[in-house]
Every structure is written in structure tokens, then in C-alpha cells.
Amino acid sequence: MPLDLFTVGDPIADTKAPMDVPIGERWSTRRFRARLVNPANRRKLTVIVVGTGLAGGSAAATLGEAGYRVKSFWYQDSPRRAHSVAAQGGINAAKNYRNDGDSVHRLFYDTVKGGDFRSRENNVHRLAEVSNSIIDQCAAQGVPFAREYGGLLDNRSFGGAQVSRTFYARGQTGQQLLYGAYQALERQMAAGNVEQYARTEMLDLIIVDGRARGIVARDLVTGEVSTHFADAVVLATGGYGNVFYLSTNAKGSNATAIWRAHKRGAYMANPCYTQIHPTCIPVKGDYQSKLTLMSESLRNDGRVWVPKERGDARDPREIPEGDRDYYLERIYPAFGNLVPRDIASRQAKNVCDEGRGVGPNGLGVYLDFSDAMERLGRPAIEAKYGNLFDMYAQITGEDPYETPMRIYPAVHYTMGGLWVDYDLQSTIPGMFVIGEANFSDHGANRLGASALMQGLADGYFVLPNTINDYLADGPFEKVDDSHPAAAEALAGVQDQVQRLLNINGTRTPASFHRELGRLMWDLCGMERSEESLRKALDRIPEIRQEFWTNLKVSGDWTSINPTLEHAGRVADFIELAELMCVDALHRNESCGGHFRAESQTPEGEALRDDENYAYVAAWEWTPEGAPPVLHREALEYEYVHLAQRSYK
Amino acid sequence: MRSSVGNPADEKRGMNLTLRIWRQKGPSVKGRMVTYEVTDISPDMSFLEMLDVLNEQLILSGDEPVVFDHDCREGICGSCGLMINGTAHGAGVAAPGRTTTCQLHMRKFKDGDTIDVEPWRASAFPVIKDLAVNRGALDRIIQAGGYVSVPTGTAPDAHAVPVPKKDADAAFDAATCIGCGACVAACPNASSMLFTAAKVSHLGLLPQGQPERNDRVVNMVAQQDREGFGGCTNIGECSAACPKGISMENISRLNHDLLGALRAGARPKS
Amino acid sequence: MVTVTHSGQRRTPKAAKTNSVFKKVVMAVSGIILVLYLIAHMIGNLKVFAGRESFNHYSEWIRTIGEPAVPSQTTLWIIRIVLLAAVIAHFWAAVSLWRQARRARPERYVSKKAVAQSYASRTMRWGGVIVLLFIIWHILDLTVGAVNPDGADSTPYDRLVASFQNPFITAFYVLALLLLGMHLRHGIWSATQTLGQSNKRRERTVNAFAIAFATLLTVGFLIVPFSVLFNIVD
């Protein structure tokens, strides 16, 4: 690997997990060894929590309840709008309510394997352990999970799992779980334990004497930039999939909080690991502003196909069986339409690359329910998928009961994120990162229904236990605006806001964002190669250059100005995109969601290189001009045997 | 190469529309309707994508873009919400279907249409700028009691309390309210009753919600009055505009619970 | 949670009185009282078809119920007081909710369209006011006779016939009754909802009943003026 792209620094390792006990005891041991803060002292300690999704909402509520003084920040108008609200499918837990052989160990095993052996065993095991308490907690909060006639919770199997361990609330599981956390949070706000900062965007991290001590944030309504101080800072700001412009994320989802923390010294781990979801509604035109997920559960009954012939423009209903290629069933006879996300996505790309894609721009494949309709009858299909079919019809104007759906893969989830140790603490002491914003538990590929589990595990159960150990040293010396570090951060943010407004060029932030996204999708998307990544790395600095000289933002900073907000986020996406490409280029293997064209089996499957790449790539920021520094965290597998995934 | 089946969109590429949009610089400034033209709008665009097109034009000409709230753009976060041709989320345009503003598509309009766009109007929802309003009042209604008090880690096994499927389903139906505020916007009385009723029903129907049931309803109703919402006179515009189809039955259930709670002696916290 | 069984504390306290739902309950209860009166009144009115004697006798009877145990007109006055209280309470709640609604939306929409709202629900307030004005005038007309073509000294039957022979007066009655019918059509459904007795399953039944009842009552009342107008009764 040429050294002009990055340099290699010291290895990094987690030091918090107690390795002297077996894996099943590590979490309880860690909890026991972590120092506690006595309740009277908690009142004197302030924690900033940025983000109110499943991770941030649950953490802020729990910390508030524990007696800490919490300040909660989010950019929407209400905490209930965090993008966790959009999760459809469900949440995993090792309850084994179905008596189908599930266990903490199996969930642990499946998650490590699903992540293509690129995650840390200790963290994943803990995740599986606390998964059951999450379901208990949420049920007690009044989350209306699906139930069976006996009044007990229903489960379904999800994302190719062989056990039924997914709890769900119709197609709106994320919404219902988020409302549970949101209500708990509002309760703490009413009790005066959590101070709220709605429509407030974190724009920098304040570090004093090596510790994270606060943030610089902009009130998006008044435009005012100000500092907020605390004894610890928790980031729960979600994923950065919007670097691709089009993704299933919300329009406002951003990398700004983690990116600016990264620039302050937090390592960014595995940024190139992105998950592409196979069942989304295809892109319609240039004006398209986001992509909509169609739940994965559709693949349970729908059959995926494309015409055998390129350019077959017939109405799909008029294409006879013999002229159709049910390619997933053909290539993967055992799993058929239910192969994991990365495989389903890549195969869709392959058939479209062959020119057999369907829809206006040839970027789509059919998801056909006609067999299922015949077998089960329309009412059964309506009952199961009615809301999804309606959504599809509303967006596309086509009736999926009549004609096959068209689907195409879209960016969905980012497994990469800020590096954290077993305590979920980043490389900056006092800064913790939870939920999708950290890199922790999913390795190179996340299993369906595991992100909700991780967000709530982090927020309800892990962080509230581990943060005590850090806070036991507090309260730390008081800081205020007069501290040079605070003043510097504040001025830096104000400067950037002014700079964005002053360029006065000819292109909108959205136009840069679209260009960047397009480039990332083409060159660092479902399939990456040395050539494509090098091309991207040539082009991104040019985009950045043009951004800072030709951007146009109208309006001013003194009142709500979405263009200005967007501009700041795009600036960060451009920088992050570059690091993603470096990471993707340096990882000369395929694993999970990261598929390198150079590294595949003769059948075209992802080929891992455990010899050379069984590590977490944690990147250190260096000031502009200098290449980033790679710190490797070696991944050891004590309990799960490294093996090649096979879904044939 | 596409199926043109059932897609009337194809015939109507490139609509030209006149937009009359409420522009208001801030909460204490008077606003007015301003007319804009947009051209070549694809019927496949969502309403917000159409506004994006307008905003790109405005930015490039140095004007301030129209401010409106949005985030998920898939009808679930509840951020978006505009009065479109006099109906909340364009319920009149989308009828008989239900929709959020972000899921309203331009194929529902015709070339040459004039479209009026206004913010939610209620004194409890002060305008922030243009089409964006402050809906914090709804969060405060939740704060008044829209929760089950269950400290983290204290819950019994999820199977310890079975819930009849019927109740779980009804609770779910109520719980799908996305807090968009369209009910308030549509109600001739600017009442938040449907929102509050959805929450009260959701928790009131579940065994987990019983211990706090009386206090919850009394306090949440008191809070919504305090926030300056109007009273409900059972008109039903709210439910017709609600993107999630929250039914009027929830309002009846709230009233029932409230009367029961008052009779049982529950009183609002002041 | 407060669970008080002590009866002294079961009154609705101050705080709850300003509650918008409480106003609605006042409205529903008073409305129901008025409805009950209207049922009786309509049946009474239909005695007009039994002829002058019978009708006048009925009017007489109302004034003498309970005699001689109680003084003349006691029952009538009790009814009158209850009715007056109901009207005042109903009116107070209506006005108070009306004002609350106006405060809740000080800035009107430039364009606003109804999606579901029925004509009946939209006319509750002004319809109610017109009905109130009608009642005042109606009492001056038929009970007191002050504005009646036949004057105060005539019998109820004569006053009635005299009024309805005038097409303008009849027209006014018809207008008021149609508004009342709509008021009741929405009012009955609304009261069920307000008292927490409605649900999805019952919704159709309640609505059907409201329509049937309102129609029946309106027609029942309207028969009388039309019969007079078309000389079926004279």
C-alpha cells in the first residue's frame, strides 16, 4: 500500500474488558470493577448527550433517572423525530421464547459471523447478554409489540436467521421503541433532570486538559453559536450514510458531530463499512431527495427476477416464465430470495450491470408477488404487507398488486464510526459514543434487527454503567467561555459559519452533495476496486476545492437557515468521503458490506483475508495536507471460529 | 424499458405550477402570501421535492429559500406538515388516501394548478419562519403524563404481563400517531384533542399503563388547555387529515377516562 | 394516584372547571335536558290534530299538574327553571369554547377547506344562536302572546293558528327547525362522544340514530305549521 495515502501508527487495543475471566462473565465483572458514583455526588455531575435516537434518548433518560444532570441536544424540533423512528423490521433478543434453540451464545455467534468476523467478541457477547433486558424494559414502558392470541409476545425470523428472535411492532418497530425511550426522556425533562436543547446542532467538541468537557452548538432557530460544558460528553448522533446523498437515512442525518470530534482527536474506525439494503424503491430522477426502504420481510414472499434477455422491454406480466431469470434462486438454491443483504444487493447490481435491469433507467429488479398472491390469496398479502404496498403505490404511482414491484439496493447503514473501547469511550477521555455513531458491534456487516438492539443496549444498559467509572474522578474543574480551549472552539465555529456565507459562488450545497454522493455510489459503493477508489481520491479534493470557492448560501446566520446547515454538513461529508475511500483502498480484502473487486472467490463471493486484515482500522486525523494515521486493533477470536460465510 | 402499467404519470411530464406560499420572517413579523412559478415539475416528485426545486432557484438568485420542516421524507418522523390548498398535509388533494406532506406526490396535481401553501396555524404553534412552526407544546403534553414510570432495569420479564392481542392491536393503532400536529392544524377549534387522545389511549389500553391511568389523562388534558389549544367539539376534521388515521374513537375513550378519573378523585397537578 | 372515596371530595374542583372537557360535559348534559323537553313538547304539539279543545286542555293541564297539592303552575315553573338553567349552562359553555377556539387560532388561514366536516357540525354555533333567538321570539309569540297576531288574550290554539297562517312566520319557524335538526343531528353524536360512550363499533349506530332522531323530531315539529299553512288545521 503506497504510503502517500496514509501512515501507520501504533496499534491500539481495548483495555477495559476484563480478559482474565471467561467471556460470559466479562460484562458482570466489568460492572463490578467499574467505580460507582454516590447518589449525592451525581447531582454535581453534568453529562451532555447529543442525539435523542434510540441510543441517545435511552441514555439521557437513564442517566437523568440515575441522578446526573443531563443536557440533551438534537437537531429536530422534537426528540421523537430522531431517525430511529423509521426502522421497520424489528429488534433481536435471545429470549428463546420460541424454544427453537436460541440462546445468548447463538445470538453472539450469529452476530459475529454475520459481521463477517470483523467485530470484537467481547462487545458482541455483551450485546447478546443485555438483549433480553431491552425487551423487558420496552414492554414495561408500554411499547405495543405484536402479540399472539395468548397475549404473549410474537416473534419472527428476520434477515436469514434460522431462529425466530425478532420482536416487532407491525412494520413500525423503530417508531414504537423510540416513543418508549422518548417518553422516558420527557418524564425526566418534566422532573427537571434533563435540560433540553431542541433544534440545536453540535458543531465542535471542547477539550480541556485532555478531557472532553463540552460542545459548541448552534441554536438553529436564533442562529446563535454557544458553548455548553459538562463533565462528560456522549455522542449518539447516528449514522453517516448520507455521505452518499441518496440513502434511506433522514435528510438531516449527518456526520458533523462525529467528524468534528474526529478532527479533535477521536479515532474513526472502519469508515468504509457501509451496508447497502437490497429492497429499496429505485431512483426516479435527478430531483430525487431520498430513498425509501421497503422492509426486508417482503423477500419472504416476493420472488426476485429480471428478464433473461438484455433490453427486454415487455410489460413484466407478459414475460413468460421461460424468459425470466430468478437469479437468486438460481445462484443460491438453499437460501434463494433470503440471502443476506450484501449478497442480494450485489447480485442486483450484477444483473443491472449486465444490462438486464428494469425500470426507466435500467436500475431495478422485479420483486414479484404473483406466486404468493395465488398461493395465499390477496387478503393474506394485504394483511401482511398492506402498508408497504400502499407506500410503494403512493411513491411510484404503480399498483404492486397488479404489477411486480421494482426494487434496487440503496445505502442504508454505516457499520463504521468513532472507535470506542469496551466502556464505549472514544480515544478522547470523557467522550463516549453510542448507537450507530460508534463502530462497535456489527463488524463488516450488520444483521437485520440488530441496530435497534445495539442502540438500546448502549443507551439503557451499557453506558449508564460504564460512564460511572469515568465520572468517579469528577466533578472536574469548572470551565467556562474564558478558557482558551473553549474560546478557540467557539471562534472556530463562528468563523466557519461566516466563511460559508461569504463565498457567494454559484452552486448550492445540495448540488455539491449530489455530486459527491453520485461519485461515492459509483466508485466506493457496492463494489470497490483499486482503480475506482483511486479515481475517487483524485476527484474528491477537487470537489472540496470547488466547494470552498464556489458555494452559494443565501440568507444569513441569525435565523433558521437550512441552506447554511446543509452547507456545514456537506463540508464534513466531503472530508469523510475521502477517509472512507482511503480506508476502502487500504483494506485489500472483501468482507461483509465491503466488496473489493480484486478479492473474490471464483464464484464471485466476498473473499476475506484474515491473515492480513483481521483488525479494526482506527484512523487518526491529521491536519490538512498530511495523510491520516492508521492504528490497528487486532481482532482475536477465542470463542467463534473464523470461517468463510456460505449461503449456497 | 419500463412497465408503463398503471402509471398515468407518463403522460404528464413537466408540469408548470403557480405556488402561493406564506412567507414570514419571524414569529413577531407579519407574514404574507408570495407567488412563485415553478416549471417542468415531474409528476413523480414528492411535494417537498417540488419545493426543493423552488428553493434551489431561490438560493441561486440570492433570495432566501422557503423554510419548512422535514426529515425522514418517508412519512414516519412527523416533521413535515403544510397546509396545502387549505387542507392539512394536502388531505383534500390526496383524498381518499392518507398522507404526510412528504409523501404527497405531484401526480395528484395538474399542469397549470395554483397551489396555496401555508403553515399550521394555532397560537400554541407559533410560526418560527415561513412554513416552520414550533410544536413544543405537544412534547409538553407528553411531559405532563404521557409515559409509564418505569426506571431502567426494573422491568419484569416481558412475558410476566400478557396482553390480550385485541388490546395490544388497539394500543398499537393509537400509538402510531407521529406527532405531526395536522390534527391541530385541521381542527376548526385548533384543538390538540386527537393527539392527546391517541397517547392516552395507547397507554390506557395496556396493563402497563393502568397504575397512572387516571393521573395521566387528567394532567395531559389540563396541559393541553394550558398550552392554549382550543376545545374539541367533535367535528372530526382532525381524524380526516391525520396521516396515520387515528380514529375519533380515541377521543371518546379519552373523555370516558377523564370523567372516570375525575369521579375517582384524580386532579391535575398545578 | 389519588383514589378518594370520601363523598365530600367527589365534587369537581376548581381546576377542572376550566377544563375544556368539563365545558363539553356541561354542554352535553344541558343539551340532553333540552332534547328531552323537545320530545315532550313535540308530542304535546301534535295534540293540535286532536282539535282546539284537546290542545287547549293540554296547555291547561301543564299548568295544573299536581294541584291542589302544590300551587298552580308549580310543575310548569320547575320545568321552566330547569330549562332556563340548561339553556344558560349550554350557552355559557358554547360561548366559552367558542372564545377558546378563537384565541387558539388568532391568525386565520388564507385558504381553508373542510375534508370531513359536515354542514351540521359547521353550523353548531351560529345555528345554536339562531335557535336561541327563535326560542325567545317563540315564547313571546305563543306563550306570552306579545308578538302574536292574535295578541296575548287569545287561547294557545288560536295563537298558534294565527301565527302559522302567516307565511313569513312559518318560514322563520321552518328555518329555525331545520337548524335545530342539524344541531341535534351533530349534537347527539357529539354528546355520545363527549360522554365517552362512542367507539368504532358503535359509531355507525350512533350516527344513524342521530340522523333518524333529528329527522323525526324536525318532521314532528314541522307537521304543525305546515298543517296550519295548508289549512289542514284551522
Ligand SMILES: Cc1cc2nc3c(=O)[nH]c(=O)nc-3n(C[C@H](O)[C@H](O)[C@H](O)COP(=O)(O)OP(=O)(O)OC[C@H]3O[C@@H](n4cnc5c(N)ncnc54)[C@H](O)[C@@H]3O)c2cc1C
Ligand atoms: C429506514 C431504516 C430502517 C431500519 N430498520 C431497522 C430495523 O428494522 N432493525 C434494526 O435493528 N435497525 C434498523 N435500522 C437501523 C437503525 O434504525 C439505526 O441504526 C438506529 O436507529 C440508529 O439509532 P441512533 O440512536 O444511533 O441514531 P438516530 O436515531 O439516527 O439518532 C440521531 C440523533 O442525533 C441527533 N443528531 C445528529 N447529528 C446531530 C448534531 N450534529 N447535533 C445535534 N444532534 C444531532 C439527531 O437529532 C437524533 O436525535 C433501520 C434504519 C433505517 C434508516
Ligand code: HEM
Ligand atoms: C313548530 C313547532 C312548535 C310549535 C307548534 C310550538 C308550540 C308551542 C306552544 C303552543 C307553546 C305555548 C304553550 C303554552 O303556553 O301553553 C310553546 C311554548 C314553548 N315552546 Fe314551542 N313550539 C314549537 C317549537 C318549539 C321549539 C323548536 C322549541 C325549542 C327549541 C320550543 C320551545 C318552547 C318553549 C321553551 C316554550 C315555553 C314553555 C313554557 O315555559 O311555557 N318550541 N310552544
Ligand code: HEM
Ligand atoms: C342557546 C343556543 C344554543 C347554542 C349557542 C348552542 C350551541 C351548541 C354548541 C356550540 C354545541 C357544541 C358543538 C359540538 O359539540 O359540536 C352544542 C351542542 C349541543 N347542543 Fe346546542 N346550542 C344551543 C341550543 C341548543 C338547544 C335548544 C338544544 C336542544 C334542544 C341543544 C342541544 C345540543 C346538544 C344535545 C348538543 C351536544 C352536546 C355535546 O356536543 O356534547 N342546543 N350546542
Ligand code: SF4
Ligand atoms: S393524531 Fe394524527 S394528525 Fe395528530 S399529531 Fe398524531 S399523527 Fe398527526
Ligand code: F3S
Ligand atoms: S377537528 Fe377538532 S373539534 Fe375535535 S374532533 Fe377533531 S379536535
Ligand code: FES
Ligand atoms: S418528513 Fe418525516 S413525516 Fe414527512
